[in-house]
Amino acid sequence: MKANLEDIAKAAGVSKMTVSRVLRGGTGFSDDTRDRVVKVAERLGYVPNKLAAAFGSYQASTLVGMCVPRLTSGLFAHVLDGVDRALSRLGYQLMIGANNHSTEEEEAWVRQIASWRPAGLILSGRNHTPATVDLLRQVAAPVVEIWELTTSPIDMSVGFSHYDCGAEMGQFLLRRGRRRAGYVGALARADVMGQARLEGFKAVLAQAGHPLVDQEVLMDMPGFYAGYYGLETLLARGSDPDVVYFHNDEMAVGGLAYAQAKAIRVPEDLGIAGWGGMEAASILPKRLTTTVVPTTAIGKAAAEALVARLKGEPGQEVTVVPTRLVPGETG
Amino acid sequence: MKANLEDIAKAAGVSKMTVSRVLRGGTGFSDDTRDRVVKVAERLGYVPNKLAAAFGSYQASTLVGMCVPRLTSGLFAHVLDGVDRALSRLGYQLMIGANNHSTEEEEAWVRQIASWRPAGLILSGRNHTPATVDLLRQVAAPVVEIWELTTSPIDMSVGFSHYDCGAEMGQFLLRRGRRRAGYVGALARADVMGQARLEGFKAVLAQAGHPLVDQEVLMDMPGFYAGYYGLETLLARGSDPDVVYFHNDEMAVGGLAYAQAKAIRVPEDLGIAGWGGMEAASILPKRLTTTVVPTTAIGKAAAEALVARLKGEPGQEVTVVPTRLVPGETG
DNA sequence: CTAAGCTACGTTACCGGTAAACCTGACGCA
DNA sequence: TGCGTCAGGTTTACCGGTAACGTAGCTTAG
Numbered sequence A, B: 001m002k003a004n005l006e007d008i009a010k011a012a013g014v015s016k017m018t019v020s021r022v023l024r025g026g027t028g029f030s031d032d033t034r035d036r037v038v039k040v041a042e043r044l045g046y047v048p049n050k051l052a053a054a055f056g057s058y059q060a061s062t063l064v065g066m067c068v069p070r071l072t073s074g075l076f077a078h079v080l081d082g083v084d085r086a087l088s089r090l091g092y093q094l095m096i097g098a099n100n101h102s103t104e105e106e107e108a109w110v111r112q113i114a115s116w117r118p119a120g121l122i123l124s125g126r127n128h129t130p131a132t133v134d135l136l137r138q139v140a141a142p143v144v145e146i147w148e149l150t151t152s153p154i155d156m157s158v159g160f161s162h163y164d165c166g167a168e169m170g171q172f173l174l175r176r177g178r179r180r181a182g183y184v185g186a187l188a189r190a191d192v193m194g195q196a197r198l199e200g201f202k203a204v205l206a207q208a209g210h211p212l213v214d215q216e217v218l219m220d221m222p223g224f225y226a227g228y229y230g231l232e233t234l235l236a237r238g239s240d241p242d243v244v245y246f247h248n249d250e251m252a253v254g255g256l257a258y259a260q261a262k263a264i265r266v267p268e269d270l271g272i273a274g275w276g277g278m279e280a281a282s283i284l285p286k287r288l289t290t291t292v293v294p295t296t297a298i299g300k301a302a303a304e305a306l307v308a309r310l311k312g313e314p315g316q317e318v319t320v321v322p323t324r325l326v327p328g329e330t331g
Numbered sequence C: 001c002t003a004a005g006c007t008a009c010g011t012t013a014c015c016g017g018t019a020a021a022c023c024t025g026a027c028g029c030a
Numbered sequence D: 001t002g003c004g005t006c007a008g009g010t011t012t013a014c015c016g017g018t019a020a021c022g023t024a025g026c027t028t029a030g
Helices: A004-012 A016-023 A030-044 A050-055 A074-089 A101-113 A130-139 A162-177 A192-207 A224-236 A249-261 A279-281 A295-310 B005-012 B014-022 B031-044 B049-055 B074-089 B103-114 B130-139 B163-175 B192-207 B224-235 B249-261 B279-283 B295-310
Strands: A063-068 A091-096 A120-125 A141-149 A156-160 A181-186 A214-218 A244-246 A272-273 A290-292 A318-320 A323-324 B064-067 B093-098 B120-124 B142-148 B158-159 B181-186 B214-218 B243-246 B272-274 B291-294 B318-320 B324-326
Touching: A004 A016, A004 A030, A004 B291, A016 A030, A050 B049, A063 A074, A063 A101, A063 B249, A074 A091, A074 A120, A074 A295, A074 B074, A074 B093, A091 A101, A091 B074, A101 A130, A120 A295, A141 A192, A141 A295, A156 A162, A156 A295, A162 A192, A162 A244, A162 A272, A162 A290, A162 A323, A181 A192, A181 A224, A181 A249, A214 B120, A224 A244, A224 A249, A224 B279, A244 A249, A249 A272, A249 A279, A249 B031, A249 B279, A279 B214, A279 B224, A279 B279, B005 B014, B005 B031, B014 B031, B064 B074, B064 B103, B074 B093, B074 B295, B093 B103, B103 B130, B142 B192, B142 B295, B158 B163, B158 B295, B163 B192, B163 B243, B163 B272, B163 B291, B163 B324, B181 B192, B181 B224, B181 B249, B214 B224, B224 B243, B224 B249, B243 B249, B249 B272, B249 B279
Parallel strands: A063 A091, A063 A120, A120 A141, A141 A156, A156 A318, A181 A214, A181 A244, A244 A272, B064 B093, B064 B120, B120 B142, B142 B158, B158 B318, B181 B214, B181 B243, B243 B272
Antiparallel strands: A091 B093, A290 A323, B291 B324
8 A cells, every 4th residue: 555644644744643634524624724635645545544543543443243143044144234234334344254053153253353353243143152241341342132132132132032923923823723733943952043933832822722733853954955854754743733833934935845745735734834034935826924024124223223332322222123924825 | 452462471471572473373482481371361361453463564464355246145145155164264354345236336345445454355246447456456465356257357266157157058948949039137237247148148049040039138136026027028029939048046936937827838838047046946846947156166266266375375366167057847 | 612503582663543632823802 | 911712733652463683592513
């Protein structure tokens, strides 16, 4: 890089500090000086050095870190997009990472990102290792926990209740006359949030006197094939469900494919419900019964809460974003 | 942050420089000294300051910037994932951005990222504004252009030829006996690469004496609905194609849905071909005829080319990753 | 026996910003 | 006339690392 503040200062006949103030849009200089400085900066092709700025003064960092479970998740891609749009518009940069649903990997990521002294952090989920919490305290930057709602966040939280999602779907399926519900999930050990949906679902069913008849949780990625084979396994056991709630839409679509392959009529013989609102599910001939999650809105809200805090405004501690149960034609 | 190198140095009874050398795994200290320093660093909960390191010495940056067209693209999510896995394993951090298929937005992003003095950059596509190229020269960091192959990259390139993808699909459809091919695309102005596929497709058809009978390019996002309505528009014009090549899989699936709605038999009455290898297309009853792009491999190759260059190894200038035409049952 | 070389450090000088304190002349005002 | 105030600056002192170079003490080749 050729030019720095010093070079501009010399060429404009002022001090480095004045250049700094002008370029950051501060006060304490005449219009004449500003014009001169700006012109020289442009002429020299000045590229600011955020490294130096952030290093010299911790207030000056515009770096935000965000960690998601998987970068290939369609849902989180939209959250990421919401965050990125909001942040880049406000002049912040986004450093990302993936934790593969592991709090240990999250800790490793936080350790890395902490060494960049970020202005703020966005984490997915509310489960963290003690060491992570400790690191976050040391970083002393605003933290937003997204996706799963916490009533007692480390700092701030934006999300919804997975338990309520499951409960709401349970109520809906009961209203539609379903009495023998089953569940097919995946990756139970790692994905705490899917577990929470199952809990809510089960609780409502039990309370209504029609408890879950069977569940199949595969130790596998929650995708199309897990849904396909999960439903196959469930039905093979003879528990004879009249509706199956899936971990997510991708698995539900896999279940639908299995039903079609075996000439099981949906929704007459078997109801199928998913979760998440996968875009691609729109390609199905029948609209999937599911819960739509406002992914982009979550990202936007998280970014805005973070920036509000950075600007010294109080900032919402807990933001609840509403999910929406979409009835569809499969449930 | 409480502890810095100085604190560790004092507590261990050595100089700051020795601590720096120990923690970076260098040489020039005894085993005894190393053990003492490492122990003290751990006890004090030392968190390194990459900001200071990168600022003090430009060789020390482990920051890589990556710009994709859209963060919500399933294909690029996998590229991103491939890059992130490869980089984080090697101790690098990833800063991301989206350019919305606009070279101007890309320029704005490069300008932002340049101020962080990144160790390397990954850009999508080979079209850049002159100012972008200028900035890249100033940053003087390795640059990898991915996705669309360039024979004359700014620095390095990893990708495949969109023109060849289109040409290969053209040849395939001709072999299957198609003689009246149409094309449905979207966002022609912004998406140069889709355009390249169309060119390759057209060239092969024309050469075989069965030129493209009609094309419909919507000024819209290339998604399910664009495919649906695009095919409707095309067919309404009466050009009577026996196969339609779509901009990508999502649009092809939309086209399939239209065909199904209008009781057009696929592939008997009309062939349908897509591009990109969308995961979700696996939920279709018939496998889509398409070209699968090795997204994760592209990301991995790009990251590895970058790191090789950073380590002083020569690094592949141009890496061609092979795409794979998947016949399917719709073409 | 001595010069050269090696090991294991220590010293110094930056990198390019920003905060905070300080300066200075012009002006208003009692 | 003297003093406070304000605009419009300048000066100084860091931030926490790393590169380059210096050096004491020991080893070893010639």
